[in-house]
Amino acid sequence: MTVIQEAELYRKVADACRLETAEAFHLQSRIHRLRWFGRSDIWVKRDDELGFGVSGTKLRKHASIIPSLKEKGIEEVVVIGGANSNNVLSAAQTLRENNIKMTPFLLGPPSQKLGNVKLLSLFVDDSEIHWISRSQWANCENFVNTYIEERSAQGIKIFVLPEGAHHRLALPGSLSILVDILRNERESGVRFDHIFIDAGTGMVAQSLLAGAAAIERKTVFHVVVLAGSFEDFQAGLSQVVEYTGDFLGVSLCPLPDYHLYYPATAKSFGSTNKTIFNEIRRIAREDGILTDPVYSSKLFLTARQTIPGQALDGNILLIHSGGGLALTGFMDSHMFGV
Numbered sequence: 001m002t003v004i005q006e007a008e009l010y011r012k013v014a015d016a017c018r019l020e021t022a023e024a025f026h027l028q029s030r031i032h033r034l035r036w037f038g039r040s041d042i043w044v045k046r047d048d049e050l051g052f053g054v055s056g057t058k059l060r061k062h063a064s065i066i067p068s069l070k071e072k073g074i075e076e077v078v079v080i081g082g083a084n085s086n087n088v089l090s091a092a093q094t095l096r097e098n099n100i101k102m103t104p105f106l107l108g109p110p111s112q113k114l115g116n117v118k119l120l121s122l123f124v125d126d127s128e129i130h131w132i133s134r135s136q137w138a139n140c141e142n143f144v145n146t147y148i149e150e151r152s153a154q155g156i157k158i159f160v161l162p163e164g165a166h167h168r169l170a171l172p173g174s175l176s177i178l179v180d181i182l183r184n185e186r187e188s189g190v191r192f193d194h195i196f197i198d199a200g201t202g203m204v205a206q207s208l209l210a211g212a213a214a215i216e217r218k219t220v221f222h223v224v225v226l227a228g229s230f231e232d233f234q235a236g237l238s239q240v241v242e243y244t245g246d247f248l249g250v251s252l253c254p255l256p257d258y259h260l261y262y263p264a265t266a267k268s269f270g271s272t273n274k275t276i277f278n279e280i281r282r283i284a285r286e287d288g289i290l291t292d293p294v295y296s297s298k299l300f301l302t303a304r305q306t307i308p309g310q311a312l313d314g315n316i317l318l319i320h321s322g323g324g325l326a327l328t329g330f331m332d333s334h335m336f337g338v
Helices: 006-017 057-072 086-097 115-120 134-153 168-188 203-214 230-248 274-287 296-309 324-329
Strands: 031-033 042-046 076-082 101-107 130-132 158-161 194-199 220-225 258-261 316-320
Touching (some): 006 057, 006 230, 042 168, 057 168, 057 203, 076 134, 086 101, 086 115, 101 134, 115 324, 130 134, 134 158, 168 203, 194 203, 203 220, 203 230, 220 230
Parallel strands (some): 042 316, 076 101, 101 130, 194 220, 194 316, 220 258
Antiparallel strands (some): 031 042
């Protein structure tokens, strides 16, 4: 395979994300140790600290999406997702900031407006949202295409951002997580043997694998698949490998060693239970970290079981992908027991 050097990887990511300009997103997050199992070699990467409103790794994706949309003169973006999607809420902020109209096509409406969907109402009126029922969700693409044709006929330059921002334009920002982990390692003097990351649509996790292949990184990756199936993740990974090969001008083969897991509990996407809320409380009290019930708490819980269960040795990194704002919709839940 053709190998790309770390310096070249950084340059390409920096150019695509405008990292050298005054308007650049801040794409550096710290690492620190977790107090797990009496070990000192388990760390967390705090991508949840990248931004308050634009959540964690979502900021990385938007860091390359937004400059590209502005270059293309896009005036309106159709954003597809669930009512409580972190990506939808993030897009509401980054698009509004850059004076680009956002038109959401969302699964719903939900029976209650809590958490992210309530926060979304600060950015868009309900009349601006195209609600699509679960029974019609399979036809979402047809509804979007009809809308796109109508707006394009009016001379509007319009773009579609799919669920989870799983798109070629998100690739450079997604690859920035690998660049940043390499920086963390240099600054801390630690090289990670195992890395855990969660995956919804999987764009950042898949980019991490593809980027690791491009630099022949030998780390073992552990991906907790929270939405869809392993087959869905593999299909998305194939796409991202193609995007990455084109972007970096390399052939990506083979991929690094990686393992896929479903969450240890509450396996259906968006589902929660008392075990999850107990984990959220434990992480907060033991390590001072806020995690959400849909993504990060399931990653932590699955890693907490996997590390001793598989007797994983060496330095281990958990990537906290953010999503803390989603907690606002659950604080009154009886399952918290606080």
